[in-house]
Structures are given as structure tokens and as C-alpha cells.
Amino acid sequence: MQHPVRNFNPHLSVDCVVFGFDGEQLKVLLIERPGSVQKSDRNKRYKLPGDLIFKMENLESAAQRVLHQLTGLENIFLRQFSVFGKPDRIPEGDDLNWLEHSTGVDINRVVTTAYYSLIRIDKSKTAKELLHNASWHNVNALPALAFDHNSIIEKGLECLRMAIRFEPICFELLPGRFTVRQIQILYEVILGQQLDNRNFRKKLLKACYIEKLDEKQSGVAHKPANYYKFNKKKYIESRKDLLYYNF
Amino acid sequence: MQHPVRNFNPHLSVDCVVFGFDGEQLKVLLIERPGSVQKSDRNKRYKLPGDLIFKMENLESAAQRVLHQLTGLENIFLRQFSVFGKPDRIPEGDDLNWLEHSTGVDINRVVTTAYYSLIRIDKSKTAKELLHNASWHNVNALPALAFDHNSIIEKGLECLRMAIRFEPICFELLPGRFTVRQIQILYEVILGQQLDNRNFRKKLLKACYIEKLDEKQSGVAHKPANYYKFNKKKYIESRKDLLYYNF
DNA sequence: ACAAAAGTGTTGCGATTACACCCATGG
DNA sequence: CCATGGGTGTAATCGCAACACTTTTGT
Numbered sequence: 012m013q014h015p016v017r018n019f020n021p022h023l024s025v026d027c028v029v030f031g032f033d034g035e036q037l038k039v040l041l042i043e044r045p046g047s048v049q050k051s052d053r054n055k056r057y058k059l060p061g062d063l064i065f066k067m068e069n070l071e072s073a074a075q076r077v078l079h080q081l082t083g084l085e086n087i088f089l090r091q092f093s094v095f096g097k098p099d100r101i102p103e104g105d106d107l108n109w110l111e112h113s114t115g116v117d118i119n120r121v122v123t124t125a126y127y128s129l130i131r132i133d134k135s136k137t138a139k140e141l142l143h144n145a146s147w148h149n150v151n152a153l154p155a156l157a158f159d160h161n162s163i164i165e166k167g168l169e170c171l172r173m174a175i176r177f178e179p180i181c182f183e184l185l186p187g188r189f190t191v192r193q194i195q196i197l198y199e200v201i202l203g204q205q206l207d208n209r210n211f212r213k214k215l216l217k218a219c220y221i222e223k224l225d226e227k228q229s230g231v232a233h234k235p236a237n238y239y240k241f242n243k244k245k246y247i248e249s250r251k252d253l254l255y256y257n258f
Numbered sequence: 259m260q261h262p263v264r265n266f267n268p269h270l271s272v273d274c275v276v277f278g279f280d281g282e283q284l285k286v287l288l289i290e291r292p293g294s295v296q297k298s299d300r301n302k303r304y305k306l307p308g309d310l311i312f313k314m315e316n317l318e319s320a321a322q323r324v325l326h327q328l329t330g331l332e333n334i335f336l337r338q339f340s341v342f343g344k345p346d347r348i349p350e351g352d353d354l355n356w357l358e359h360s361t362g363v364d365i366n367r368v369v370t371t372a373y374y375s376l377i378r379i380d381k382s383k384t385a386k387e388l389l390h391n392a393s394w395h396n397v398n399a400l401p402a403l404a405f406d407h408n409s410i411i412e413k414g415l416e417c418l419r420m421a422i423r424f425e426p427i428c429f430e431l432l433p434g435r436f437t438v439r440q441i442q443i444l445y446e447v448i449l450g451q452q453l454d455n456r457n458f459r460k461k462l463l464k465a466c467y468i469e470k471l472d473e474k475q476s477g478v479a480h481k482p483a484n485y486y487k488f489n490k491k492k493y494i495e496s497r498k499d500l501l502y503y504n505f
Numbered sequence: 506a507c508a509a510a511a512g513t514g515t516t517g518c519g520a521t522t523a524c525a526c527c528c529a530t531g532g
Numbered sequence: 533c534c535a536t537g538g539g540t541g542t543a544a545t546c547g548c549a550a551c552a553c554t555t556t557t558g559t
Binding site: 191209212213232236 | 509510
């Protein structure tokens with residue numbers, strides 16, 4: 012938002028649902044709008060990270076730009092999942108005023124392309140280092156957000172749920188080495204359901220791209236868990252001879 | 259495209275991949291651009307049906323509008339599947355010239371929201387009744403299209419393939435009553451693979467929303483096939499107690 | 506020794522696959 | 533009576549779900 016006004020396309024934006032996992036809960040990264048704390052929309056002072064795009068900017072680049080500014084990371088895992096373009100999605104009044112004020116652009120309608128993004132909380136700037144107005148929120152306990160951002164998150168989460176059934180993208184949320192338990196909890200919080208640990212383990216470990224490391228937890232007051240890593244190359248190889256449709 | 263120029267939003271369009279099924283092949287509806295037959299882009303004279311959207315128009319309404327003009331149908335089955343927004347997706351030159359000329363709008367970049375749509379060929383206007391410049395093309399033998407429309411179709415088809423594995427949306431492509439064989443061929447052409455007819459039949463008919471009718475084919479030189487219909491109400495009912503995630 | 510989480514196998518069931526012949530009709 | 537596609541059943545296999553106890557460590 013520090014860019015010259017004339018470079019923005021006033022009709023197009025991107026919004027990012029940034030998921031993170033702290034080991035227990037699925038988190039979403041929200042921005043607190045600076046000017047909005049005072050008034051009646053106190054309960055809508057949070058929004059998704061996002062921005063208008065530059066006139067000649069790629070949509071995905073715009074999303075990467077927004078996330079880079081926010082987290083300091085590059086090449087973030089991003090997936091486009093929907094477009095939100097109802098003419099009234101930005102209600103007249105405070106939301107609109109804020110947007111026009113903060114972008115300096117006369118806006119009559121914005122279509123936003125929504126991405127979800129998976130990042131490792133430990134790799135991104137820590138809470139204190141994040142831009143002062145960004146913070147992680149539990150996905151199950153979100154405040155009422157600006158614009159239609161609650162529904163964008165809802166839909167993004169649905170798409171994430173669908174996606175993890177088919178592709179091992181969860182690993183984007185985990186540190187490079189992890190225990191089976193960690194992934195299981197991650198699946199559980201994303202799917203919103205408990206999983207049987209024996210069956211989960213079997214299913215997970217039979218995948219050739221999950222590599223057992225020669226390292227164990229230490230300093231824990233119980234049997235230490237083995238560490239594993241995700242081997243992306245093997246995964247991509249294995250996809251080649253995978254038949255998709257089991258009809 | 260017969261609307262006053264000033265109502266268009268010059269940055270936003272919708273494009274529709276309209277699928278149809280003639281009993282043998284999966285078809286896509288393409289538009290022939292009027293002015294473009296003469297020159298070097300003779301091989302790119304086809305495009306997807308689509309249009310810029312009005313300044314205050316809903317994206318999906320815009321898609322419905324485009325399809326209504328084209329086919330005469332209302333309430334067409336539509337599903338948004340992606341956004342295409344690379345700044346260079348409309349190459350400088352003929353494509354751009356044509357677009358600026360035909361819309362009367364000065365365009366520097368268009369982001370298009372892509373929908374796929376399923377229609378019953380028999381319900382839509384017949385080939386002769388369709389706007390003179392629209393025609394059905396075999397999805398496996400498409401010409402080189404304008405803009406990035408070939409990749410839009412490709413992705414739309416992928417999404418359709420994914421979708422029919424989970425939802426009985428195929429019926430949108432079939433007449434109200436149909437034989438098992440017809441659906442099987444439809445699945446086969448969408449998935450691009452042969453299916454065992456005994457297994458297919460079992461799987462299909464155990465679904466409670468496929469209703470056997472008291473009608474048979476007549477006038478065929480073999481055992482006449484029974485007709486079935488799709489009961490949408492029963493389908494929606496049955497979804498309620500369906501558990502999605504079989505993890 | 507105790508608490509706490511890691512790790513391990515088996516069995517039954519339901520779903521999926523593979524596969525070949527008889528049936529009803531029109532010509 | 534023949535050609536054509538419609539319609540049917542079974543057996544083997546695979547994958548999934550359910551389920552409880554032993555192991556390893558720190559305190």
C-alpha cells in the first residue's frame with residue numbers, strides 16, 4: 012500500500028488466507044486495519060492480508076508480494092481457490108470509506124481473487140517481528156471480519172480440506188522434520204475430526220515419500236518419537252505412475 | 259456486446275466453457291469472431307463465449323447473461339473454476355485489436371473468471387438456431403483458439419473430471435430420461451477411459467437417486483434398454499447424511 | 506514405580522475388480 | 533435366424549475400520 016496510486020488497478024485485488032500450524036491449532040493470519048479501531052465497526056477491525064494489484068502485475072505475483080511484505084518469506088505455497096465478485100461485497104459505509112482512504116483510489120467495485128497459502132509459522136517472522144498489525148488467529152474462533160472475508164476463509168478452509176485428501180501439501184505447514192503425531196494432529200485440526208492413530212500411521216508411512224530419519228525426540232518424559240521428513244522429489248516421481256481415477 | 263460502452267468494466271470478463279454431449283462425444287461451444295477470418299490468425303478465429311462484465315454486475319450473472327444470449331436457456335448449470343489473469347494473456351496484436359475494436363473500450367489488461375457449464379444439447383437451440391457464429395466442437399479436436407482459451411478449456415475439463423467423481427452433475431448433460439449406456443458413454447468420454455459395464459451399472463444403480471422408469475426404448479434392433487431418470491430431490495436428501503471424508 | 510506418549514498387528518467387512526453368457530428386439 | 537446391444541452374478545482381492553497392549557523415556 013506504499014505504492015504510487017496510479018499504478019493500481021482499482022477493480023482487482025488479491026486476498027490471502029494464510030494458514031499456519033502451531034502444533035495444536037490451525038491458525039489464520041489477520042491484519043488489523045489501522046484507522047478502524049475507534050468506531051462502531053470495532054468488531055470488524057480485522058481483515059485478510061491482501062491488496063489491489065498493479066496494473067500489469069500477475070495475480071499470483073501480487074499475492075506473493077503481499078505475503079512477502081508480511082512474512083519476509085519468498086516462494087510461498089499458494090493456491091488460487093476462488094473469485095469473489097459480488098458488486099455489493101464491499102458494503103457502502105465504513106468498509107468502503109476505509110478502502111478508498113487507504114488506497115487513495117476511487118473504487119466502485121472490487122473483484123478479488125482468493126488464494127490460500129500454507130506457511131511454517133516457525134519460518135515466518137515470529138509474532139513480534141511480523142508487521143505490528145498482523146497476528147495469528149485460531150481458525151475456529153475468528154472475529155467478525157471486514158468485507159466478506161469470513162466467507163472467504165470458510166471457503167478456503169473447505170478447499171484445503173478437499174486438497175489434503177489428495178495431495179500431501181500439509182507438509183508445507185510443518186517443520187522440515189516432524190513426528191507422526193504432529194502430522195496426525197494437523198490432519199485432525201484441518202478435517203475437524205479425530206483419527207485412529209494406528210490406521211493413520213499405516214496409511215501415512217506406506218507412502219514412499221515419507222522418509223524415516225535417524226533422529227529421535229529427546230528430553231521428553233515418554234518414549235521419544237522418531238522424526239520423519241517429506242521427500243518432495245520422491246513424491247513428484249511417484250505421481251507419474253499414479254492413476255488418478257479409480258472409477 | 260450490444261450494450262453501451264460506458265457500462266463495461268474494462269478489466270473484468272467472464273468466459274464459459276460450455277460442455278455438451280451428443281450421445282457420442284463431449285462437445286464445447288465455440289464462437290467464431292466475425293472480423294477475424296481474413297488474416298493470418300485464420301487458425302485462431304474461434305474463442306470461448308464470454309464478455310466483459312457490466313460495472314455493477316455479478317460475475318455469475320454475467321456468465322448467465324452470455325449463455326442466455328447464446329443458447330436461449332435460463333438458469334444454466336455453471337461452476338466457477340479459475341481465474342486467468344496473466345497480464346500478457348491477451349497478446350498484443352490481432353487479439354487485442356479485435357477486442358478493443360469489438361468492445362469499444364480501451365483495454366490494457368483483462369482478468370477473466372472462467373466457468374464451466376453443462377447443458378443439454380437437445381434443450382439449447384439447435385445448431386442452426388444458435389447465433390450464426392456459434393458451433394459445437396469435439397473437445398478432443400479443438401482448433402487453436404484466441405487468447406489463452408485452449409488452456410482455459412483444458413483446465414475446465416480437468417475440473418469437470420474431478421467433479422463427476424464426487425457429484426452426479428453429469429445428468430445436466432443428458433436428456434430427462436436416459437439409458438444406462440448413455441451415462442456410461444458420457445463418463446467414458448469425460449474421463450477418457452473405458453469402463454466395465456457390469457461394474458458401472460452396479461455402482462450407478464445402487465444410488466438411490468437414479469430412478470428406473472416404466473419405459474423402454476422402442477424401434478431399436480436389439481433388446482430395448484430401460485429408461486432411468488435422475489431424481490434431484492432424492493440426491494439432495496441423500497447428501498445430508500453423507501460423510502464426506504473417508505480418512 | 507509411575508506417568509505419558511510412542512509404537513505395533515490382526516481380524517472382519519465392504520467395496521472393487523475381473524470376467525462370459527443369455528436375452529429381447531428388428532430386419 | 534442372425535446381428536445388435538441390453539442386461540445379469542460370482543469369486544478373489546484389496547483397502548479400510550475397529551480395536552488394546554507393550555515400549556521407552558523422564559521424573
